[in-house]
Amino acid sequence: MTLTQRWTSRVLLVSGDDRLLLLCGRDPRSPGARWWFTVGGGIEDGENCPQAAVPEVWEETALDLPVGHLGPVVWTR
Numbered sequence: 142m143t144l145t146q147r148w149t150s151r152v153l154l155v156s157g158d159d160r161l162l163l164l165c166g167r168d169p170r171s172p173g174a175r176w177w178f179t180v181g182g183g184i185e186d187g188e189n190c191p192q193a194a195v196p197e198v199w200e201e202t203a204l205d206l207p208v209g210h211l212g213p214v215v216w217t218r
Contacts, residue, residue: 150193151181153215154202164201190214 154162163177180201184193191208198206 148184149181150184150190150197151179152194152198152206152211154180154198154204162202 156162161179163179165175165177167175180198181194182197182200184190191211194211195206195208198204
């Protein structure tokens, strides 16, 4: 297996009463294994982080979130 570096944009979707939406992933090859992660995905060529985040939010939650409604960047790596 070859690892490929991939830039991503993740979104912290927080409700009005401070609840954070996390998605649960499972690996069918490892029964019982699961992990929690934020909404988001890969950044395509020519996109910046907010531009990449909006379609990922739509694909994973069906929320139509305009780029202008995104808050500040809270962490980078």
